[in-house]
Amino acid sequence: MALDVFAPWDDPNAKPLIQFQNVTKRFGDFTAIDDLTVDIFEKEFFALLGPSGCGKTTMMRMLAGFETPTEGKILLAGQDIGAVPPNKRAVNMMFQSYALFPHLSIWENIAFGLKRDKMPKDQIGERVEEMLRLTRLEKFARRKPHQISGGQRQRVALARSLAKAPKLLLLDEPLGALDKKLRQETQFELMDIQETTGTTFVIVTHDQEEAMTVASRVAVMDHGKIIQVSTPDVIYEAPNSTYVADFIGDVNLISGKADPQGDKLHMHWAEGQPAVVGSPLDGATKGQDVHYAIRPEKVSISAEKPENAANAIQGEVHDIAYLGNISTYHVQLPGGQIIKAQSANNRRISRRAFTWEDKVWLSWTDTAGVFLER
C-alpha cells in the first residue's frame, strides 16, 4: 500500500512556490544572510528556526518586501519579486507585535486589506464574517484591539493577514507573546487553519518545540546560513552537525577519533573505555576527529552490565531531574563527562531504582546515535 505522503521537496518535477537563489543581504559591514539558496513549496508549513540574530527575520522581511536582497534573486511562483513593493505582493504577514490598528475595530482591522483592493462592500462583509468564524471571533467584531485579550489579538492578526487569501503567509514569532498552555493550543489551531485554507505558511521562531510541532519542514539557521533543511523527524534523528543536534532537543555529544571496522564505525574517546560503536559515517578515515550524538531517551540505565549491548559504559549517578512523565539521570563517567539518560515513569509513584552516587551502567544499541563530522 502506497501512503500518499505530502513531500513535494522529494519530487523532482514539483515547482517551488518560493525560490531563494544565492541571496545575500548586508547591512553595512554586517552580513545578515550569506549566499542562501532554498526552495519552499506550495501548501508547505515551513519553519525558520534559529537563535536571535541568525538572519531568520531578515529572510522573512525580504519575502514581505520590507528589505531587498543585496545579491541574488527571490522568486515567487517563478517571478522575481526583488523590486516589487510590499503593497503589490500576494504575500501577507502576521507581525510579532500583531500590529493591530488601535483606532479601528476588529471588524475594520480585518476588512482593512480588502478595502484597499476595492472589493465590493457586500463581498467585504462576507469575507470578514468568514474570517471571524474561522478564528472564532464573531463576538468581538465591534471591539477595539485593546479591549480584547492577548490570545484574541493573536487571532485577529491571523484573520487580518489571511483575509486577502495570500499565496504566502508569513508569521513572525506569532505565538511569542502567549503563555505556554495557550501557545500549545494555538499551535494546533494554526495547523488546522493552514490545512483548511491551503495557504503556504512560513513561520519564524526561536522555539524549537513550536517549529517541530507545526512545520512540514524545518530550516535550522545560524549566522545567515541554513545549516539543515528537513522534516522534523530527520532534523531530530539525523542531524547533519553538532550545531543542529544541540539546537534541537536534548543531546549527549562525545568527541573522539574514528576507526572504521567493517560495516560499523568505532570511535575511541577516552583511555581505558570501550569504543563507541555506531553506523558508519561516509568518508570517515581512521584517526579522523568525529563527534557522536545520542539523545538521552535512547540511553538505558541499569544496575547490572547488560548482556549483548553494543555500547555499555559504567558511571555514577550525579544528578536526578524528576519531570513527572520522565526522569533524567545525569551520569558522570570516570573521565568526568556527564551523560544524560532518560527513563519514562510509566508506573505511578514507583520507587526509584537509583539514587545519587549509585554505580550504574549506561547502554544503547549501535543504531541509537549518529556520528557527525562537525
Place this chain on the structure above:
Amino acid sequence: MRRMTWFNVTSLTLGFAFLYLPMLILIIFSFNESKLVTVWAGFSTKWYGEVLRNTAFLDAAWVTIKVAFLSSCLATVLGTMAAIVMVRAGRFRGRTVFSGMIYAPMVMPEVITGLSLLLLFISLGMDRGVFTIVLAHTTFAMCYVSVVVSSRLVSFDQSLEEAALDLGCSPVQAFRLVTLPIIAPAVISGWLLAFTLSLDDLVIASFTSGPSATTLPMKIWSSVRLGVSPEINALSTIMILVVAIGVITASLINKRNVVRQQREEAAAEKLA
C-alpha cells in the same frame, strides 16, 4: 497619598503666588469701576464693553487671530514632517546637526530670531505685513510642534505602518489611514501650542510687521507706553482666558486619550 508637611504647603503657596499673583491682580483690576488703575472703586464690567467698542483693538485682534491660525497650520505641517524624518529616517548624514538645528529656535533669543528674519525680508525686498509675521511665527512654532509630535512618534510601533503597506496601502495611504489617526492627538496639541505661542508673541512680531499689520500684543505694548488703562487690563484678561483655554484643551486631549486607553485595557484584562 503622602501627608502635606508645612514645608510643602509653604513652598506650594509661595510658588503659585509668585506665578499667578500678578495675573490675579490684573484680572481683579480689569473689573475696577475707576479710571485709575491702582485705586479700587467698585465692581464693573464697563471696561470690557469699552474694549469691544474700540475698533483699533478689534482690528489688531483680527490680525492676531489670522496670523496665529495661518502660522500654526503651517507650523503643524512642517513640524510634523520634521518629526517624522527625525524619528523614522534612522541615521542619515548630518542627522545630529539637523536635529540640533530644529530645536535651536527654542533656545535662540527672540530678538535675534526677529532681527535675522527682518534682515532676510529686507534683503528679499518683501513688503512687511501679515504675511511676513506668519512666516516668522511659523519658523519658531514649528520646532515646538516637532518636539510634541516626535515624542509621540517615538512610542509609535513602526510595524503598524508596515502592516498597512503589507495589506496593500501605498505609503501615502498608510500615513493617512494609520499613522495620522494614531498621532492625531499629538498633532492637535502641537497645533494648539503653536496657536497660543503666536497669539502672545510681541518681540518677533514687532520686528517683522509693517505699518499695515499690528498684532494685539503690539497694540497693548504701544498703548501701555502712554499709561496703563483699565481697558488694557480687560483686554489682557480676555487674552489670558483664550490662551488658558488653548493650553488646557491641548493637555486635556492628550490626557483623555491616555486615560481612556488605560481604562479600556483594564476592561480587557477583566475579560481575559
